[in-house]
Amino acid sequence: MSTGEPSGGPVLRLGPETHLLVTGGAGFIGSCFVREVLARRDGTRITVLDKLTYAGSEENLAPVRADPEQAARFRFVRGDIADPEAVRPLVAEADAVLNFAAESHVDRSILDPEAFLRTGVIGVHVLLEACRGEYERAAAGERGRPPRFLQVSTDEVYGSIEVGVATEETPLAPRSPYAAAKAAGELLVRAYHVTYGLDVVITRGANTYGPYQHPEKLIPLFLTNALESEPLPLYGDGLQRRDWLYVTDHAGAIEHVLRFGEPGGIYNLPGSGERTNREVVAALLDLLERPWSLVRSVPDRPGHDRRYAMDGARLAALGWRNRVSFEEGLRRTVDWFRANEAWWRAMRSGDWAAYYERQYGARLAAGRPVEPPVEEPVGPMGRAKAAGGSGPRGGSAEGDVPGGR
Ligand code: NAD
Ligand code: DAU
Secondary structure, X not given: OOOOOOOOOOOOOOOXXXXXXXXXXXXXXXXXXXXXXXXXXXXXXXXXXEOOOOOOOHHHHHHHHOOHHHHOOEEEEEOOOOOHHHHHHHHHOOOEEEEOOOOOOHHHHHHOOHHHHHHHHHHHHHHHXXXXXXXXHHHOOOOOOOXXXXXXXXXXXXXXXXXXXXXXXXXXXXXXXXXXXXXXXXXXXXXXXXXXXXXXXEEEEOOEEOOOOOOOOHHHHHHHHHHOOOOEEEEOOOOOEEEOEEHHHHHHHHHHHHHHOOOXXXXXXXXXXXXXXXXXXXXXXXXXXXXXXXXXXXXXXXXXXXXXXXXXXXXXXXXXXXOOOHHHHHHHHHHHHHHOHHHHHHHOOOOHHHHHHHHHXXXXXXXXXOXXXXXXXXXXXXXXXXXXXXXXXXXXXXXXXXXXX
């Protein structure tokens, strides 16, 4: 998946000698990483440790199980990263640990923060302690090189970036329980590097979208609701801005940092297109050929971050470029959800109805229609733009170019 190699060569080589422990590997981004690495058939072995919360599903790993060569290099263990007994023996076998496991939905963190802290802070601590034990075993000659640890973090740790972009040196200012738990988790990771000398890397990814994303998140929620002709609950004025990263680019950048990242290094993983939520929804409805009248403006998310935006120079210097533009990624996502109705219907079962009512019942009752986007005439600089598209770096051609920063 890497697109360029720094001159110093990899810190970690993947191949027949390498065994990765991927925690949270039955979720959206983790399962993409597992599918992509195993499909390359370079001999790398992967163990997934996943608690299978409402967000995880073994179905996400079905393509691996369906292929005998990949299945032979893959093992699934159901368990909790906050359980030292489950974690220790798996870390003991690993050359690297990649921690994708988290409660990942901001709205749920506002309803019920506790699980976010248990997995995001205690769980990370348990994984780090198990790695520290492996350093002691290595020092005693009981194993070879101890494991590299990669923590999958998020751009939300910077809080809302009203103008400009966050670099890796920008102070952390998380504003939701989810983001605060993610910041606490990565600070622990950094502390274990400084205090105990663990080889760690941290990635801070942008808003990710694509196949297999749980339908609680903006793009798959609005996509599946639109297919059902149900209302689309747009928070507030819909002019919040996110920088969208296609899931294979996120997984690929994580692999690149795993292989080439400097010990102790922190890497922003920006997306390939900053958009307002209104622009995202308009593009989605266009592809689905569904009317704008489905969109309802509903009371806002408390503490809603207005904008996320990151500088990607450090990742670019490491040799990584995103490959998938927002337009291409959205098209692929729509095609996948259309073709995989059984998958998303299963994800919208169980506690879905209760969650939906709690999150959206009163909001939708108070919802109002939203003015449709006004098409601007196509000028010499390019296509017409949806309303609300202006702002810092808004709707620029640069944002449309894969890795264009
Ligand atoms: P997800 O919710 O789809 O998947 C999370 C997975 O972790 C699920 O399979 C779940 O069962 C598992 N899990 C949860 N708690 C666990 C525990 N205690 N022990 C073991 N497994 C557990 O999340 P995602 O969107 O794939 O996000 C993966 C990671 O990437 C998270 O750490 C998230 O914070 C981070 N991230 C996500 C995005 C995004 O836009 N989705 C962007 C940047 C960073
Ligand atoms: O930026 C990275 C983060 O992106 C990840 O760390 C999180 O795990 C991931 O969930 C995501 O967080 P967001 O809060 O940005 O994503 P979400 O899909 O929940 O919302 C995207 C935007 O859409 C945000 O401005 C809120 C808005 N929104 C969302 C939902 C679910 C709505 O307007 N209506 C909705 O119903």
